[in-house]
Amino acid sequence: MLWGPVQVPGRMPRAGLLLLPLLLCFRPETVGSINTATLKQIVDHVNEYGVKAQYSFAVSLGQAYCQDGSPRKGLPSKKDLENMKKALNQEDGLYDPDDGRIVAARVKYLNAVAREHSEWRLLHSDQNRKSPVQKLLARTYGQNSCLIFFTLNSPCAGTCLRESGTYNIVDMVSDAFRPISKNYKAFVFQQIYPEGLMPQDLLDAWHRLHDVPLLRCDNNDCRDCSKKDPNINRCLDRR
Template sequence: MEQTVSRRRLGFSLLSVTFLLCLTSGAFGSIDPDNLKAIIDYIREYGIANNHYAVAVRLDNRYCRSPTRRNLETALPRNQMDQMRSAISKKNGIYNPQQIGDVVAARPNFQRDPIEHAEWRLLTGDQNSPVERILANKDQNSCLIFFSQLSPCVNQCLNENVMRNIVRVVNPLFNRYNEDGRAFVFESIYRKDAVKEHEVVLGAWQRIQRAPLFRCYAGNRACIKCFNSNQPVSNSPCLAN
């Protein structure tokens, strides 16, 4: 994650969403992948090319259950999404407006040492974190999506021995929702993790398994769930390119 452009360069399809999605309790047992795909694709329209970023979105249940174009534009108006894109188009940019709505976003902050990763910037701050602000006084049966363009990195984001890991924040946050009301999504595998042993990467990913973790590829490919209860811990469909 040290070099934003280098994380993208090896050509792994994008999307680490860093997202969380909520649907009505018990409807599917987990999030419907087709609904998740529609929401992620809409968010990605307002993303930025060749740079890592993360986005968190809260939606009402009716928009999670039926993420049509019209519903998404109602829930996440284009002018708001344009403002988000403008903010994260700037180096070290963050979208955390004073008048909070239902979406926040960030790029890594390279001015800090060590670098503040995009995921961490949205999750840090306890009750004043950008993510907590979009959830404040909102119905917890609503939909929460955390989207990170690249998979959360093994050495920092998922390393519980590092102060700025996201595991200690993400797990309590997701545990407030039913499994069919949450999702952490990524599109591309962070290039430095792509060359690590599969067991190392999967072991780190499983620290946020309860999210649950999804990979949503760019283009027409479907969103897939990275872990299932009957699946060996040494394998995951999300490792495939």
């Protein structure tokens, strides 16, 4: 008689336990419950109405859409996206409507050297007014929601991520994203802002952003930027 392994009810056989890590390695890449393929679809769809200049947008969607891309009716309407494009085509453009699922901004030039970056314009609030992102969340966000913040160029180390800078967005990003489940939020950029930084210095700056996963979505795919080693971080440009 041939004897096989004794199986205890409710317990996985040893061979299954050995195979589990291998199987996990081949699961589709996700960040929490946001499917990266779906994330690329969302970014690509909105970018069809974007501009060929630095701009940012924040979009509030249903959790189901962030998981598997359905239903499509959860996306911002075509009318909203066309209105966004019209606003962004203006100098210093800002799209901050009273309704809808999306807000967006371009850079605002204050003088020859000073400017309000697009990320800061969407996240900044003061005692007299809420930020566009705060207003977006107030009218759309609930227990079954997902928030994506996109910026064309990665937030720059010299202004957006400068720890003592006037236009620092680090705390504002944390304030906006901290209350949201880690499975349903993402901070996304498409290309790296050219600052001439060494790869490790660039990663150190990016990792000042807390309370939200950072990803890069370009023509290839969407990928996680959390690795601290520049040799294995897939978000860096490779020479």
